[in-house]
Amino acid sequence: MTAVRLDLIIGPERARQFIRERVQQLVTGDCIPQARAADMVCTAVLAGDPWVLADPGQTWIPRDDGQDPNDLLAAELYVAQRHGATVLVEDxxxxxxxxxxxxxxxxxxxxWHWARQASPTEG
Incomplete structure (x- = not known):
């Protein structure tokens, strides 16, 4: 798998916020202890696990691992929405x-197209 540097994609503050939210989901939703949940989320983020990472506003491109491009849905996928275990993707x-x-x-x-989302200071 290709390592993902979330802090380089969305910045360190937003990366921390995203990781905290994912950790909190595991703690409250699955009753996983805080330290274990943090370890699980950080490991998954670094591994590029879409189950943890996939969120609206993202563009995903094929992994550079020698896989057959014909096995992929498209050359690029934009995540428009996520609902549980499904994503609305646009090619x-x-x-x-x-x-x-x-x-x-x-x-x-x-x-990750954060600019498409209104910031709290915009009115």
């Missing part, structure tokens, strides 16, 4: 479809 031809999160297994997180 490079603007075709959208709900797919299981596992469709991103052959991809790596490339960019």
């Amino acid at each position: 490079e031809w603007a075709q959208r479809a709900w797919r299981p999160v596992s469709v991103l297994d052959g991809y790596v997180l490339d960019t």
Whole structure:
């Protein structure tokens, strides 16, 4: 797997916030102890695990691991929405479809379009 440097993609503050939210979900939703949940989330983020990382506003590109490009859904996938274990992805031809999160297994997180989301200071 390709290592993901979330802090380089969205910045250290947003990376910390995202990781804290994922940890809290495991603590409250699955009753996993805080330290174990933090370890699980950090390991998954560094491994590029889409089950932890996939979130609206992201663009995923094929992993550079020698896999056959014909095995992939598209050359690039944009995550428009996420609902549990499914994501609404848009390909490079603007075709959208709900797919299981596992469709991103052959991809790596490339960019996260935070600018598309309004900041708290905008009015």
